[in-house]
Amino acid sequence: MEKKKGNELQIFLLMLVLVILMVIVSVNYLYLPLVEEKQQLQEENYVLNVRLIELTNMSVNENFYKDEINKSRASMSEVLDRYSAGNTPEKSIKLVSDMEETLKMKIPTVTFSSPNVLTSVKMPVVRDAEDGSYSIGYYDVTLLQETLSANYSCDYNQLKSLVDYVNAYPERMNIESIAVNYDSETDLLGGNIVFNLYAVTGTDKQYTEPEISNIRLGEDNIFSK
Secondary structure (H helix, E strand, O other), X not given: OHHHHHHHHHHHHHHHHHHHHHHHHHHHHHHHHHHHHHHHHHHHHHHHHHHHHHXXXXXXXXXXXXXXXXXXXXHHHHHHHOOEOOOOHHXXXXXXXXXXXXXXXXOOOEEEOOOEEEEEEEEXXXXXXXXXXXXXXXXXXXXXXXXXXXXXXXXXXXXXXHHHHHHHOOOOEEEEEEEEEEEOOOOEEEEEEEEEEEEXXXXXXXXXXXXXXXXXXOOOOOOOO
């Protein structure tokens, strides 16, 4: 009888060891992988939720971004539109002729310089895609400067008007220097004035040859009317 009880105890202990081993195996090979997979899914779900929030905010602010892009386009176009596509002696002659006619002053001689490269930069350009989105590209823009030196004769008010004329000129230019002499016999001012003329290359703007048919050639003063 005692031997039978001893066998039953051994069987019970063996069964208990088997159950413990099954629990350990289940935990290590079934439960823990599921916990790790669940944690990984939670992390991926968090990343997807963050991205969803970003996309939702972008969708809500889509019109704002489009407005900002269009404002940037307009701002860049406004800056570039102030610069000509090129300056040539013919264009400078037309400029001086217009000054004489508009301001009623005399500019008997002018001197031109060759274009000088001030800087070259990569300008961003926003392009429309067929799906309604935007893409950003770049194009090389070179800023050129050349000088126009002219002798002049005018009165005081005409000289002030010349400064206003330069400031209001639709293409970018400025006055680098003015030398002024007073002639007591004629009560006029005279001297030399140096203009800086600017142009950009690399944009869509094309140089247009000026019309100078109203300027008489073969004269001692080519600017005389």
